[in-house]
Amino acid sequence: MGNEESPQITRRATRLSSSTPVTSNEVETEKITKPYKLTVNDFVFGGEKLSFDDLLSSFPARGNQIRELLRLLGPVNSPMLPLFVYGDPSTGKTSTILQIFRHLNRPFVYASCLTCYSLQILFESVLDQLLLHKKNAANGYSSAKRCVKPSDFVNFLRGDLTSVIEKLKSLKKVGPSKLAGKPNGNMLYLIFDNLELIREWDKSSTALSFMFNLYDVLKMHEVGLIFISNTSPDTYYSNMGYTEHVPVYFPEYTEDDLRQILMRNQPNRKLYSSFLDVVLRPFCRTTRRVDELSTVFSSLFRKYCEPLSDLASVPNEEMKRRLFSHFRPHIAPSLNEIFWVPSKSSTEAETNKDTTQKGSTRKSEVGDHFAQIDFHMSTSAKYLLISAFLASRNPATLDASLFDSTGGSDSRKRKRKASEKSIEQKEVAEQELLMKGPGTFPLERLLAIFQCITSAADSFDEDEHENDDLRAGGDGGLMSDVLLQLSSLCNANFIIKGGSCPLEGSTRYRSTVSEDLALKVARSLKFPLPNYLYRR
Numbered sequence: 001m002g003n004e005e006s007p008q009i010t011r012r013a014t015r016l017s018s019s020t021p022v023t024s025n026e027v028e029t030e031k032i033t034k035p036y037k038l039t040v041n042d043f044v045f046g047g048e049k050l051s052f053d054d055l056l057s058s059f060p061a062r063g064n065q066i067r068e069l070l071r072l073l074g075p076v077n078s079p080m081l082p083l084f085v086y087g088d089p090s091t092g093k094t095s096t097i098l099q100i101f102r103h104l105n106r107p108f109v110y111a112s113c114l115t116c117y118s119l120q121i122l123f124e125s126v127l128d129q130l131l132l133h134k135k136n137a138a139n140g141y142s143s144a145k146r147c148v149k150p151s152d153f154v155n156f157l158r159g160d161l162t163s164v165i166e167k168l169k170s171l172k173k174v175g176p177s178k179l180a181g182k183p184n185g186n187m188l189y190l191i192f193d194n195l196e197l198i199r200e201w202d203k204s205s206t207a208l209s210f211m212f213n214l215y216d217v218l219k220m221h222e223v224g225l226i227f228i229s230n231t232s233p234d235t236y237y238s239n240m241g242y243t244e245h246v247p248v249y250f251p252e253y254t255e256d257d258l259r260q261i262l263m264r265n266q267p268n269r270k271l272y273s274s275f276l277d278v279v280l281r282p283f284c285r286t287t288r289r290v291d292e293l294s295t296v297f298s299s300l301f302r303k304y305c306e307p308l309s310d311l312a313s314v315p316n317e318e319m320k321r322r323l324f325s326h327f328r329p330h331i332a333p334s335l336n337e338i339f340w341v342p343s344k345s346s347t348e349a350e351t352n353k354d355t356t357q358k359g360s361t362r363k364s365e366v367g368d369h370f371a372q373i374d375f376h377m378s379t380s381a382k383y384l385l386i387s388a389f390l391a392s393r394n395p396a397t398l399d400a401s402l403f404d405s406t407g408g409s410d411s412r413k414r415k416r417k418a419s420e421k422s423i424e425q426k427e428v429a430e431q432e433l434l435m436k437g438p439g440t441f442p443l444e445r446l447l448a449i450f451q452c453i454t455s456a457a458d459s460f461d462e463d464e465h466e467n468d469d470l471r472a473g474g475d476g477g478l479m480s481d482v483l484l485q486l487s488s489l490c491n492a493n494f495i496i497k498g499g500s501c502p503l504e505g506s507t508r509y510r511s512t513v514s515e516d517l518a519l520k521v522a523r524s525l526k527f528p529l530p531n532y533l534y535r536r
């Protein structure tokens with residue numbers, strides 16, 4: 001769940017914590033304090049009411065999405081189609097939505113597939129919230145209802161939603177619902193966050209189609225469904241026959257957006273702005289995640305200010321130069337740190353850490369670990385995985401210029417095609433605007449890329465035997481293996497089969513692997529993947 005910057009730890013936080021693991025300290029506290037009794041007022045965010053202007057100013061660069069979401073949610077008590085809110089991690093999806101609900105004071109239930117890490121936990125968390133049930137020592141930290149099967153969930157959910165909506169309706173009769181802390185309206189919203197994680201729980205994707213079907217199955221106009229995902233709707237199975245979800249896209253932040261976001265709440269704006277002048281651009285090239293940037297910048301800013309005796313002073317040009325020369329040595333190590341720390345792959349690498357390497361620098365440590373990781377995958381499967389990643393990531397129009405007959409490794413050939421490439425790039429820029437997530441591709445394109453990059457395999461690995469199993473069977477052997485490998489990669493969910501293209505009628509595929517993982521696989525093959533990635 002995203003951090004709502006917690007300006008207000010309210011009843012809401014108390015209720016949400018019912019779905020998170022309990023620490024031993026909490027157990028102790030629980031014994032001595034009387035448990036908080038949840039009421040129907042806990043369906044709203046709580047705390048001070050948030051005005052529209054405050055909502056907008058809390059989320060720089062998200063004005064369009066806030067307005068769009070408010071429009072889709074509509075006036076109080078209006079039914080709505082399910083929403084599918086998506087965008088890269090840390091683009092403010094969760095916090096914006098929760099604060100919109102705080103602004104509207106409307107009742108909702110929130111469950112994240114990150115904290116509720118299995119279907120059963122997710123179901124039970126939603127039901128617990130609806131039943132105002134809090135896990136505590138007295139009930140042995142158990143859920144109100146045991147719910148494993150989707151069919152049971154639907155039955156329980158329908159009953160529990162009906163009774164909550166009745167309660168909300170009766171509340172309305174008691175008095176004006178706009179009072180702070182009182183639910184506004186009798187429509188109840190179910191928010192499911194980090195939906196993309198469901199794919200990892202359930203390889204056959206029945207759980208996902210169940211979730212997408214929920215609206216049609218429930219048929220309750222007083223229930224609004226909001227799904228939040230950090231992958232685009234195209235990365236889910238389509239053509240399943242359920243009601244179309246309304247997409248709301250949270251684009252990646254530009255450097256300017258990030259400046260506005262990071263400048264918020266800074267007591268000395270001029271000083272912080274001079275700091276951002278130095279750090280923002282290089283760090284933006286590495287990450288645009290607000291959470292990562294704000295963490296690294298908070299310690300860097302302290303370093304930046306070390307020479308200052310008065311933190312309220314406005315730096316002049318001379319002072320800026322002095323601050324910069326003092327600060328400069330800290331930039332590169334921090335950049336390395338942020339590059340490696342947050343990614344999943346580096347965490348994996350970290351867990352595999354060999355204690356004998358303690359003395360080396362962090363960057364080389366992780367670099368070594370990339371090499372150590374054993375993928376237990378045949379070389380051809382690795383090339384196929386990389387080919388699928390490239391097909392999903394790169395616009396198809398660039399294939400010709402990126403992969404020539406030598407797999408793009410012949411610089412002479414690439415130079416000759418440069419002008420062709422620049423014409424295509426224009427075309428591609430437009431097309432790329434439409435690309436909101438990994439694209440789909442037909443089998444033919446995958447095989448073509450695969451052939452190009454494997455035919456060049458020798459040139460990447462001149463003196464080693466890394467590609468022995470590629471060479472062993474010759475081209476024929478390799479290609480005959482490919483369809484088998486493709487089906488294994490699909491089973492393992494590294495590549496997913498999408499619906500068929502209505503125009504071509506053929507099946508399309510999509511890669512689900514992250515750039516980190518693709519780079520890791522490429523490194524294990526000594527394949528220069530970055531040379532083949534189209535970058536804006």
Ligand SMILES: Nc1ncnc2c1ncn2[C@@H]1O[C@H](COP(=O)(O)OP(=O)(O)OP(=O)(O)O)[C@@H](O)[C@H]1O
Nearest residue numbers: 002003059060089090091092093094095230290291
């Ligand atoms: N426009 C913004 N203004 C202020 N803070 C922001 C903005 N965008 C993101 N943040 C902050 O970045 C952090 C991450 O945001 P959040 O969890 O809402 O992102 P998310 O898109 O839901 O990420 P994920 O997909 O990983 O769940 C939060 O602390 C949030 O307050």
